[in-house]
Amino acid sequence: MTPRIVLVTGVSRFLGGHLAARFAANPDIERVLGVDTVPPGRDLLRRMGRAEFVRADIRNPLISKVISAASVDTVVHASVTANPAGPTGRTAMKEMNVIGTMQLLAACQKSPLVRRLVVKSTTAVYGSSSRDPAVFTEEQGPRDLPSSGYAKDAVEVEGYVRGFGRRRPDVEVTTLRFANFIGPRIDTVLTRYFALPVVPTVLGYDARVQLLHSEDALAVLERATLHSLPGVYNVGGDGVLMLSQAIRRAGRIAVPVPSQAVPTVGRLFRGARLVDFSPDQMRFLNFGRVVDTSLLRDEFGFVPRWTTTQAFDDYVSGRGLRPLIDPERVSAVEHGLLDLVAKLRP
């Protein structure tokens, strides 16, 4: 089945907006509806072309009217997010993530025309602890169920999606668990974190970080929408960067903070509107998380174009991050040193 009428949630954000733009550029798709509570920026709106923007709150039952009135057959739920709008945005974010998903799914269940549902989830559902296996596959669950924050939201969202799948077995449901996004254009907690001139890390811990280029994320979402690929898939780039290594690659300076002081430092950064880390994301900085993507390759049929390292380098060069430790200076020191030794040899 090729989707005719597609509804995308969260279009004022990077993923939803660019996804709607991709669908708008696809002549096979008759109509593209974008839903969000705030209108997308002018640049994003221009990109979206013929896609229609519907200012609606998915927490409101009104969304049901939108879906049935436009006879939507494919819903892409891309608004679940880990990035609160501001220092007080966490409660609103949780509302949007959990209640929004419930309402949206209720609306989908009511509409007999809906044939396909694509949900953007996250690998945060696996949690992050020292007792985890090194690599998560899709059937593994978290050792410690995330007790708060985005990870808990995502676990609940996935629970509702599974419930929806049981009640509407005729709908193809694709759940995509994305690793942390990175890229020159996307704005996430992590992109802000690495852009800090001095990057606070947790003393004595070094996380394994798996990243996904935002363009790969868009391609995966697009593929899941256009093809029939029901199931749960981990989505992440190949390879792993250590947190310390990533900070060095970005030319930043890591400042290790004792773990007792981490919550205080976190509040400080939140108050200063620099980065808003939730407790589960701070635990991520301790241990990190890596997922197995063989199902994505073999069954979903997608190979990420960027590895974790390439995606990170693209982010660093695309953002124009000015390294505090200039690699050229480092090489110059190296060459100078070797030249000196050579000169000293008579």
Add this chain to the structure above:
Amino acid sequence: MPDARVIPLHGDELPHQPVSGRTARVGRPTAVPPADPARAEPEAEPSAEPADQADQAEPAEPADPRRSDLEGRLAGLVSFLRRRVEGDYEVDEFGFDRELTDNLLLPPLRPLYEKWFRVETIGLHNLPSEGGALLVANHSGTLPLDAMMTAYAVRSEHPAERHLRMLGADLVFSMPVLGSLARKSGQTLACNPDAERLLRSGELVGVWPEGFKGVGKPFRDRYKLQRFGRGGFVSAALRTGVPIVPCSIVGAEEIYPKIGDLKPLARLFGFPYFPVTPFFPLLGPLGLVPLPSKWYIEFGEPISTDGFGDGAAEDPMLVFNLTDQVRETIQQTLYRLLTQRRNVFLG
């Protein structure tokens, strides 16, 4: 992104590879004979690199190839440092940092291995040169030095210079510094998904199934194998069809004879035990110096696991039997090695 190259820092330990980039950069053929080699040596000082101390420790020799070797080593070290500063190296999905392990984590073990414990290995040919294999060994010594020595032995004495990927207790990974160092040195959590993933990718995996029961047993129980976990390591080997290599370590029991256990202190710190040895905590930090016992590490004949057919890992009786077989093999080898040993410290 270029692959991380392993540059030997210790030219005499590992086969020396010519550093190709260096001559190009220096722009001078290495074969130019030095006119006054004795003078050049102290002049290398201004470069003020940590390596220079190591280099200067070597006596200045007038031979020309010696000099280029020194310079090559310096170039290797400087480029290693540059790659560390720039983050230009690779780690695998378990967090194993090959370059760091070979250049920084393993070399300090060498004096301990060669001079202090004078480790002797027997039957190294029983370890396959490639492909997955599961090394199972007895655990002892209050602190897990036996695991570190075995990893060093496999890396430095085995012809294929393999890395031993060890499975560690979850306590290790929850501790700061130690946990991240363990990951960087190639260890991972002792659980079936990790073990099977490593074995499937053809790694040599080491496991000490006795765990804390073995490493923290009192001195009077030395060389008495404890329960071998729940046989999880056997099912991992069965599922991946890799051979099990039983490994017996003699000598590690005597390094810190544990004659007591301060339970309240252990609870306070969250450790499984707080050892009392004849010298610790009596002598304070001095008590941390291990006794210089003579060590033997014997790698036994591999036990193949691929002939049992599908679903063998789901057969608990088979798993128990294999576990017992491995345990008995190690126990018998330990007794044999002990009868051959005449003195704890001299061997």
